[in-house]
Amino acid sequence: MIWLLLIAILLPFAIRTPKLFTYSDTPFLSNNIQSVRANNILNHYFNISNTDYLYVIINSSSYDKALQEIYSNIYLLNNATVITPDEYLSLLKAQYLNYLGLANNVSNFSRFLDILYLNISKLKLYLISHFQYFEYQLNITFGLPLHNFSSNSCPVYKVNFEKFNGSILEKARYAGYLTFKDPFLFYFGFNNYTNYTLAFNFLLHFSNYSAIVYKLLNVTNTTPIHDNEKYNLSIISNSSFHKGNLWLFIVKVPSNESLVSINRFTEGLKDSYIVGHLAYYAQSAYYTQKDIEIIDITTIILVLILLVLLVRSIIPILVLIGSASVGLILTYGIMYIETLLGYKIYYISGLVAPPIIFGLSIDYGILFIYRYFEELANNNPTPLQLAFRNSIKGILLSGVSIIIGFSSFIISPSTLLQNIGIALVTSSLSALFPSVFLVYIMLLLISPKYLSFPRRKIPSITDIRQKYLYNFSNFAVRHNKLIVSLMLISIVALSFLFITTHTNVNIDEILPPYANSVIGTKILSQLYNYSIDYVILHGSSSSNYTLLYDLTKELIAQGNLVYGPLSVGNQLILNNTNLYRHFHEGNYTLLIVYLRYPVFSQGAINLTSSLINKGFLVGGDNAQRIDIVTNTVNTYFKYTLPLTIVLIIAYLFILLGSVFLPLRLSLTIGLSSLLGSSVVSFVFSSPYWLSPLVIFALLFSLGIDYDMFIIIRLLDEVKNHEDISIAIVKSVENTGLVVTTCGLILAGAFFSLMVADLRFLQEIGLGIGVSILFDTFIVRPVLVPAIISILKKYNFWPFKIRKFLYI
Numbered sequence: 001m002i003w004l005l006l007i008a009i010l011l012p013f014a015i016r017t018p019k020l021f022t023y024s025d026t027p028f029l030s031n032n033i034q035s036v037r038a039n040n041i042l043n044h045y046f047n048i049s050n051t052d053y054l055y056v057i058i059n060s061s062s063y064d065k066a067l068q069e070i071y072s073n074i075y076l077l078n079n080a081t082v083i084t085p086d087e088y089l090s091l092l093k094a095q096y097l098n099y100l101g102l103a104n105n106v107s108n109f110s111r112f113l114d115i116l117y118l119n120i121s122k123l124k125l126y127l128i129s130h131f132q133y134f135e136y137q138l139n140i141t142f143g144l145p146l147h148n149f150s151s152n153s154c155p156v157y158k159v160n161f162e163k164f165n166g167s168i169l170e171k172a173r174y175a176g177y178l179t180f181k182d183p184f185l186f187y188f189g190f191n192n193y194t195n196y197t198l199a200f201n202f203l204l205h206f207s208n209y210s211a212i213v214y215k216l217l218n219v220t221n222t223t224p225i226h227d228n229e230k231y232n233l234s235i236i237s238n239s240s241f242h243k244g245n246l247w248l249f250i251v252k253v254p255s256n257e258s259l260v261s262i263n264r265f266t267e268g269l270k271d272s273y274i275v276g277h278l279a280y281y282a283q284s285a286y287y288t289q290k291d292i293e294i295i296d297i298t299t300i301i302l303v304l305i306l307l308v309l310l311v312r313s314i315i316p317i318l319v320l321i322g323s324a325s326v327g328l329i330l331t332y333g334i335m336y337i338e339t340l341l342g343y344k345i346y347y348i349s350g351l352v353a354p355p356i357i358f359g360l361s362i363d364y365g366i367l368f369i370y371r372y373f374e375e376l377a378n379n380n381p382t383p384l385q386l387a388f389r390n391s392i393k394g395i396l397l398s399g400v401s402i403i404i405g406f407s408s409f410i411i412s413p414s415t416l417l418q419n420i421g422i423a424l425v426t427s428s429l430s431a432l433f434p435s436v437f438l439v440y441i442m443l444l445l446i447s448p449k450y451l452s453f454p455r456r457k458i459p460s461i462t463d464i465r466q467k468y469l470y471n472f473s474n475f476a477v478r479h480n481k482l483i484v485s486l487m488l489i490s491i492v493a494l495s496f497l498f499i500t501t502h503t504n505v506n507i508d509e510i511l512p513p514y515a516n517s518v519i520g521t522k523i524l525s526q527l528y529n530y531s532i533d534y535v536i537l538h539g540s541s542s543s544n545y546t547l548l549y550d551l552t553k554e555l556i557a558q559g560n561l562v563y564g565p566l567s568v569g570n571q572l573i574l575n576n577t578n579l580y581r582h583f584h585e586g587n588y589t590l591l592i593v594y595l596r597y598p599v600f601s602q603g604a605i606n607l608t609s610s611l612i613n614k615g616f617l618v619g620g621d622n623a624q625r626i627d628i629v630t631n632t633v634n635t636y637f638k639y640t641l642p643l644t645i646v647l648i649i650a651y652l653f654i655l656l657g658s659v660f661l662p663l664r665l666s667l668t669i670g671l672s673s674l675l676g677s678s679v680v681s682f683v684f685s686s687p688y689w690l691s692p693l694v695i696f697a698l699l700f701s702l703g704i705d706y707d708m709f710i711i712i713r714l715l716d717e718v719k720n721h722e723d724i725s726i727a728i729v730k731s732v733e734n735t736g737l738v739v740t741t742c743g744l745i746l747a748g749a750f751f752s753l754m755v756a757d758l759r760f761l762q763e764i765g766l767g768i769g770v771s772i773l774f775d776t777f778i779v780r781p782v783l784v785p786a787i788i789s790i791l792k793k794y795n796f797w798p799f800k801i802r803k804f805l806y807i
Helices: 002-020 034-045 063-071 085-099 108-129 133-147 154-162 169-180 183-187 198-204 207-218 259-268 279-308 313-338 348-353 354-376 383-410 413-443 465-478 478-500 518-525 545-557 577-580 602-613 620-654 660-684 690-702 705-716 723-734 736-755 759-796
Strands: 051-059 081-083 246-254 272-275 531-538 561-563 588-595 615-618
Touching: 002 279, 002 313, 002 413, 034 531, 034 588, 034 615, 034 620, 051 063, 051 279, 051 518, 063 081, 063 198, 063 246, 081 108, 081 705, 085 108, 108 133, 108 183, 108 198, 108 207, 133 154, 133 169, 133 183, 133 198, 154 169, 169 183, 183 198, 183 207, 183 545, 207 615, 259 272, 259 279, 272 279, 272 518, 279 313, 279 348, 279 354, 279 518, 279 602, 313 354, 313 413, 348 354, 348 413, 348 620, 354 383, 354 413, 354 615, 354 690, 354 705, 354 736, 383 413, 383 620, 383 690, 383 705, 413 620, 413 690, 465 478, 465 723, 465 736, 465 759, 478 660, 478 759, 531 545, 531 620, 545 561, 545 588, 588 602, 602 615, 602 620, 615 620, 620 660, 620 690, 660 690, 660 759, 690 705, 690 759, 705 723, 705 736, 705 759, 723 759, 736 759
Parallel strands: none
Antiparallel strands: 051 246, 051 272, 081 246, 531 588, 531 615, 561 588
């Protein structure tokens, strides 16, 4: 009844949990990371806020249709601003003029026109995005005079209307302009102000800025506004935004924009592609959600097939699947509750939960059920109670060791590893309790005579398949020195291969190749091929002059654009006090670098990495991506993994009174992890940066399971066999069916990840699956007996076997 109540309470929350996954790395960047410090400086001293950009590529026959397509869907985003190519180039021009301190070769009048042009283009964009406000302006401007000011809704307008002498139309337009500071009202009158379709299309297609300047200033000989050559700014030009039928627009959004909104915006656009780091995360979320359903179904089907082949009785299979399903509900339900307390579920944390749950739950359940079968075969009067008493020892010892291993993540300095650790510990606990207590209750309610269905007899704890285990372990004992030597050589060779393996941070690892943003990235590289790094130096421009000059010159020579105290774009401008002043604040000097690579591309990552490695403080999306990877990987392999090994060794030493058993365990798990990572590197060439980490992280906890099953059995066998070599062979043989079944099921659970569209999930599934199979069929029956037979009595050095382990 308690279990049913718990399921009923948690199930609604568990169903919602996958939709709460966090896909961005940004929330897991701690304040001591260099890119976070850089962004804090940018925000505090240089007023560069946390905004993001979506690069929208539309395949359309005309510019107007492309722009209209964006505006018809822009409402799906919150507080978004569309920046057209002309507006973007004009914005850059205004910034450059500001950087140069209004350079001497540009007249004051021309500067004024540029600023005026920029303000008008911004106003047009605002009115399109807030068209109801423009409707209000039209109604006030032309509606009030027609109704003889019967309404007092806008007294300011009435005052302005009465100031001007002329026709009623001229007075209305002038009053509207003074009231709303909107020159677009000059283009409307009493006969068309209520035609809102006409008004919207007018704004959408308006481009004659010179005419509107004439209306405002009554100037007939204005300096051309679109004159990029005058400022030598032709590198970023209209050609970067248009090629054939492809039109590029930039959409500015808040950095915390909902990924769901971005996906809706993407789906709403016809024949379009959305690129940008938020677009990558949004698309990753979309495809991961689809993969979760496929992975879960595949896991259940694959595990079910393996159980049918290995257990061959329906009722025990249903009990095991039911226990694992309850464990998954518990995990996702508890995760949901944790989110109410501020926990953000990193998507990796959520994705590895199902295979862990199904693997561990069924492992522990099989150990319990097979012990129950053993007691039934021995005709014990209380078989279930005896099975519970005898199996709980191994299950708890193994479960606690796994939880301790995962707990090392929680005390890691890396925020991301802490997040993953909470999910792993939650999954382990959720797998442990149902596999023991719920299985016990279900077996208590089921008569033993039904456990064999459709077979006549309940499955035997011995099996013909155990013969190969006896032969393998016996061979290992007789050739122990050769096998251990080969193992040590393999560890050295695989370690070298692992150290020299190159990982990647490519977006096509977290997205399928047919994803909208992946295709869009390839197209974008033919258009606007830039991403931005913010490089910060401590000190003034004069104190860092040589360093700044060399860095600026090198970056420009590589084809990048640099805006800083010594350059504008690709032009070095020396001894300009306005540039010095603009890019220096609070004893920090800033360089804004337009890298000639799209965001997150390998070129952008390599160039940003080189800047960071040279000791510069670098902000921006590329730098954050590099920092989360570097910080997480370094922290895991230099801190968390050693801590995991120390905690496991300490725990097993306390339990077993032995130094060599836990050391041998760590060595063999390390070999399995190295093999899994090497297979992934061989198959996928350059694996995703998270894949080796996840393989090691899961193996150094899950890999304890089967070893503990053998060691617990060994402790029983040494009572009957004085020769430890014989005892270990018997231990491998007698645990054979259970551990082989568990290994195949756990490997199958992780192999189910390979049905995903995302390559890094395929890498994780392959790496862990191969590692577990290697551990099941090579480490356990071959390496473990070989090592134990060499150490002999020193296996339990320095203390004798703990008496409580015999209970």
